[in-house]
Amino acid sequence: MRPEAPAESAGASLASPTASGSSRALRYDLPQPDLYAEWDEPATIDAVERALRPLGEVIRLEALADFPEKLKAARPDFVFNIAEGLYGPNREAHVPAICEFLGVPYSASDPLCLGLALHKGRAKEVLQYRGVPTAPFLMARSVADARNCTLPFPLFAKPAFEGSGKGVSVKSLCATRKELVKQVDYLLSTYHEPVLVETYLPGAEFTVAIMGNGKDARCLPIVGMRFDELPTGAPPIYGYEAKWIWDDPTDPLDIFECPARVPARLATQIRAAALGAYHALECRDWCRVDIRCDAEGTPNVVELNPLPGILPDPRDNSCFPKAARAAGMSYDELLRTTADIAWRRISGRSLLAEAAA
Numbered sequence: 001m002r003p004e005a006p007a008e009s010a011g012a013s014l015a016s017p018t019a020s021g022s023s024r025a026l027r028y029d030l031p032q033p034d035l036y037a038e039w040d041e042p043a044t045i046d047a048v049e050r051a052l053r054p055l056g057e058v059i060r061l062e063a064l065a066d067f068p069e070k071l072k073a074a075r076p077d078f079v080f081n082i083a084e085g086l087y088g089p090n091r092e093a094h095v096p097a098i099c100e101f102l103g104v105p106y107s108a109s110d111p112l113c114l115g116l117a118l119h120k121g122r123a124k125e126v127l128q129y130r131g132v133p134t135a136p137f138l139m140a141r142s143v144a145d146a147r148n149c150t151l152p153f154p155l156f157a158k159p160a161f162e163g164s165g166k167g168v169s170v171k172s173l174c175a176t177r178k179e180l181v182k183q184v185d186y187l188l189s190t191y192h193e194p195v196l197v198e199t200y201l202p203g204a205e206f207t208v209a210i211m212g213n214g215k216d217a218r219c220l221p222i223v224g225m226r227f228d229e230l231p232t233g234a235p236p237i238y239g240y241e242a243k244w245i246w247d248d249p250t251d252p253l254d255i256f257e258c259p260a261r262v263p264a265r266l267a268t269q270i271r272a273a274a275l276g277a278y279h280a281l282e283c284r285d286w287c288r289v290d291i292r293c294d295a296e297g298t299p300n301v302v303e304l305n306p307l308p309g310i311l312p313d314p315r316d317n318s319c320f321p322k323a324a325r326a327a328g329m330s331y332d333e334l335l336r337t338t339a340d341i342a343w344r345r346i347s348g349r350s351l352l353a354e355a356a357a
Contacts, residue, residue, distance in 0.1 A: 009183075038083065042110055047312035051335035052080060061094050072102055078346070079106035080339055084307060089193065090115045092307055093226045107342035109284045111308040116281055117304045120160050120196045123281065130280035133300045137198035145179070145183035146197065154200040157183045159191040159291040163305065167191055168239035173200060201300055203293025205238060206260055208274035209308065209323035211286045211338065213345050217278055219271045219322035224260025229253060249315040256317055258326045268297045277301045285342045288320050310335070 026347050049058050050337070058076050061067060063083035071079075081100050085091025093111035100111070109117070116122050121139040128134060139160060140146050149155070159167035167187055174180040180197065187195045207228070209220040227236035230253075231246060238255075247253035262283045274289040281304060288308035290300045299308035324334040336352060343351035 003328065007260075008220065013258050033249045040084070040118060041311070041352050044311055047331065048080070048082060048310070048335060050203045051332040052339060053059040055336060055339060055351055056185055056188055065211065067274040068102070069099050071098060071104060078339075078351075079104055079345060080335075080342075081106045081108050081165075082307060082310070084163070096283055100301055106344045107285055107339060109282075110251040112308055113283055114259055117283075117287075117306050118161055118163065119222050120158075120303055121194065122200075123304060124196075125275055126300055127282050128281070130276065132280050133298060134302075135199040135300050136222050136318065139185050140195040140197050141166055141184045141186070142179055143188065146181045146195075149177070149180065149197060151197065151199055153177070153180075154170050155180055156200045157187060157197050160194040160196045162193075164309065165238075165240040168188070168237070170235050170237060172239060173235050173237060199294075200293050202236075203295065203297055204262075205236075205290070205302075206270055206299070206300060207323075208270060208289045208291060209286070209320045210274060210283070210289060212280050213310060217275060219274060220320075221259035221326040222262070222267060222270055223319045223337040224262065226255050226257055229255045246317070247317055249313060251313050252317060255321060256319070257317075266297070273299045273301050277304055281306075284345065286338050287321075 012106065045060070050058065052058050056077075059076055060075075061070050061074065061079070063085055079095070081095055081099070083092070083095040085094045090111075092114040096106050096108070096114065097111040099106040108114075114146050116126060121137065124134045124137055135156075138145065138149060138151065138153055140149070141158070146157075154173060157172050157174055157180060162168075167190070169185075171183050172180075174183055184197065186193045204226040205227075207223045209223070210217055211220065212218050225236075225238055227234075227238075230236070230242060234241070234246075242253065242255065247255070260267070270291050273291055277288055277289050283304065283306050286306075286308060289307040290302040290305070292302050308320040309318050310320055310331075314321070314325070321331050323335060324331070329337065340351045343349065
């Protein structure tokens, strides 16, 4: 390793061969039918490593039980964190917390931000407090909470601590109390965590990739959803079916538009909501913010993804790389730019300039 080029460590979550290709189908022989949805595939980890190699020596460290010992032994100058973690509502915070404990700098958001973002209820409470528009909600910790819900229908139900479409399906949209009670009961028994129940937002949906820190944080071109491209009769929901089943690399679902063709005023509102959420949770380096409009057309923040999906194959329709391509960045440039943004925050120096020296 050149002394002027910090070593990069791709802190990647364990990749499972059952999480790729045709095996994206729901697996009812598992504790959760979409158990592997969040785990990085080998192709993604390989692509991240290739992108970072020009910046320094790359050491792979998986987010497994032996991660603290391996991190301590490797002592990298800098961890490029993409680890989703394994178990629990704070799993995305485990790797950065261990890095902080051992004094190892790392990219992306800190443990508090990652824990808040994954806890959808707590995240929405922060957004509400900071004046960022988000749909009314409640946390259902029992079926009785669903029976006693006073929010007007239709409602949307999803697990409180999941990502990548886990627990989000066409059944998440509940038009009646009977449907809500049934879906909440299923989610509680399957995921063993609270269920977020929120007012259904019937308007257009977007996702916004953000890069940078503080006043330098900027939005990449907005990605819009075209729900008319979903299978006939499917509700306008970007859930597990749309992410992983109907959208297959061999037959991509033509659901995305980037840059989204929206009026300038709406685009300004979307970017303002996304950046408001980014700053409210104090995200760092990068994040993808999901936005959906209410019946009046006002953008509301649905959730934040401070460890955004970064599948390298354009046919996989991974939204952050899609937005980067629309901004003129290749996949490798996206990863290197993110590493540079993080290293500038950490050290005040440019990683790209140091690697080129």
